[in-house]
Amino acid sequence: MADEESGRFVAGQTALVVPVPEAEAVVRPWRDRFDPAAPAGVPAHVTVVFPFLPASLVDAATCAALDEIFGRHRSFEVRFEESGRFPGVLYLAPTPEAPFRRLTEAVVERWPEAPPYGGKYEPHPHLTVAQGQDDAVLDEIEAGLRPALPFTARVPTVDLVAYDGTDWLHRASFALR
Template sequence: MTDGDRRSALVVVATEAEPVVGECRLRYQREAVERGLPAHLTILFPFAAATEIDDGLLTKLRRLYTPVRPFAYELASVSSFPDAAWLAPVPVEPFHSLVGVARQAFPALPPYGDPEHVVVPHCTIGTDDHPEAVESMVRELREDLGPQLPIRCHATELVLLVEGTDGRWAQQEAISFEGA
């Protein structure tokens, strides 16, 4: 991967979830875990190319997200897309609000590259290209994680993750939610 190909993402890390979902993520999403992606809820991906992240962009992110109030949420149930099994946050509205801020501030960077994309906030636990495998994954996750749900979490910051030339992801910046 060249320096110009490196991507970035804005996420809320689900710190409290990792001890509960870590083994499942290793089983169903090993590559993402090995590449340094924590359990998280995506706010905007892809974000800016890593080479475009500078002090001005970081200042803009701080200005946008520092006024946000920290909030509690729960990862309450297992759900799926055709290619992914995930945990659903409750309430979902604060995540829609964070996504809305990003959409308004960065209209040239739509979620998943699609201006029409409807964002469904979620914490991915596993992925597979085969819907039948995802269905099986969901059944297993409901059995394994069900008794441990909901997972109580707190969103206290927006994290900028940046992909390295080796394909590993790392936190470049954390913007604390300081709203009252």
């Protein structure tokens, strides 16, 4: 979820994420060391939109709209059986990825001013395990993950989180029906 160029977060940023508690036992040891979002309070997750709106613009009406948008989507089961990479990033790939894409598309349709990753990258559903590392480190992490794959998870909610300058704080959860 960090800005891929700086690895840093900006106070007032918000994000919409799907928490994946079933992944914690598998990825937490790696994320704590190699994903800046983990020690800042973000659980294992698949990002729906980051950055979302500035925290100062997220009000009761925004939350009501998010509740309505996400309420049109059904909860679903996802399987994590493979890892993948972006430059310097190791992630777990969710199958199917289409439900995550639909969630992202629904948010962007309502808030086109908040494209995923600020419009820098195409959205690609994934659960980040490590970032900002060279290939040798990612190879080691990937080898350590393999025995724990596959696992499945249920996706019943999307969470709104906000960065206060030190930590990512949970602001709201929106149920999928």
